[in-house]
């Protein structure tokens with residue numbers, strides 16, 4: 079046979095050898111970062127239960143500050159040190175500025191018609207500009223006023239529960255829901271809030287639900303019908319809810335144009351701001367790069383409102399609850415903040431916005447809380463192009479998880495990293511969270527960093543300041559500080575696993591008799 083001809087055999091073996099050498103070179107060139115060995119096809123999917131901020135921090139102690147996992151068809155790299163974070167968020171940030179989205183997220187954001195899940199590019203840039211200028215800026219007084227109003231209401235509620243156990247966690251979660259709801263839809267539509275909260279909860283569950291189609295698309299038929307029906311229902315519910323609010327706003331706008339009288343003439347909410355960009359719904363969601371002014375459809379408005387609700391609710395509530403828990407756990411720190419408040423504000427009124435700039439220790443407490451308990455512990459990015467970091471290959475479409483929680487506790491960057499020690503920020507050289515100190519990135523850094531930082535900080539500082547200034551707090555049932563549970567739970571955010579309950583007593587001199595509200 080021709081095959082057995084010695085010359086042919088020689089060439090066959092030679093080409094095989096060359097091919098193997100080529101593959102080995104290619105493999106060496108395309109070396110993924112180190113990581114645990116996976117199984118064929120499913121890769122490291124059996125390790126799914128370890129993919130929390132704590133689990134990934136443990137894996138980083140074995141595989142290093144940059145490691146690789148494969149989850150079915152997905153490549154995933156995990157970043158756990160400040161230096162690596164700088165590489166991804168600053169040195170090569172354009173390559174890593176996309177956002178990953180699973181099947182549920184794509185569907186529920188109207189095919190990424192929002193800002194938080196839009197990929198980096200002209201559409202995202204325009205959306206971000208609108209959000210920063212129109213929704214979150216300091217000039218948009220209504221968003222900030224809603225913080226003040228709701229914090230006043232919080233103080234009033236607690237004043238009615240003196241010497242009774244108060245579920246601080248529940249209270250601050252409804253505080254931040256009220257703030258964002260009011261800022262988004264205006265005070266007049268407060269009644270529909272319970273219904274909207276249910277829609278949000280279902281969205282949140284669906285965002286995080288395990289769906290095999292995300293990892294092994296050819297097995298997507300498993301549970302597909304049931305899952306897709308749930309997705310469709312959730313989006314329908316949101317459509318009905320926000321469409322009716324948009325219609326109300328359109329009606330109000332028409333009346334104003336005709337010179338008719340409308341309620342809340344002066345108030346503008348986020349829907350009002352976004353409606354200035356609304357075009358006829360029959361136009362598609364597609365973004366035309368040449369557009370100089372962004373035109374929004376109803377779907378864009380719905381998706382953006384959901385960004386605000388998700389971005390601004392759990393994050394802020396989680397920081398307030400953790401700050402209060404750390405202060406209860408560390409009474410000497412609580413004492414220091416209260417002394418500062420007494421000195422600056424006095425004991426005859428509650429804390430005003432203008433006081434905040436004179437309350438450095440309060441700000442250190444919020445910073446230290448953000449370091450130990452960043453509400454978004456994992457920053458989720460995606461690679462836009464094939465990239466190389468520290469000589470390792472990271473293919474297009476890889477999930478990049480930046481462990482802000484682990485980085486905030488990095489032993490090489492922080493002294494006594496597990497201790498709640500706000501005084502560490504007293505030093506002028508201490509890191510700041512504005513995005514250029516990569517050991518402290520609770521708001522992210524670079525292009526995809528948080529656009530709501532100022533508003534979020536303001537809400538955290540106002541709430542914590544007023545809670546500790548207007549009241550003294552004790553743990554319930556004789557519980558000691560050492561017994562207070564400090565475990566967190568894991569999802570897109572990392573709130574306390576067990577809600578904080580504490581007993582308030584009045585701290586200020588003269589509460590108003592009829593309402594119990596602190597005197598102004």
Ligand code: HEM
Pocket residue numbers: 193194195206214385386389390391393394397452453454457458459519520521522523525526527528529530531533534535538
């Ligand atoms: C203490 C409060 C807050 C913290 C710690 C926080 C943290 C973060 C983080 C870590 C990111 C992702 C950064 C990245 O991927 O690199 C983010 C993004 C975002 N945040 Fe916040 N956030 C807070 C408050 C808010 C508020 C109040 C709003 C809105 C009202 C908001 C809206 C958003 C949006 C829309 C994004 C997506 C930005 C984009 O993808 O371009 N956040 N935030």
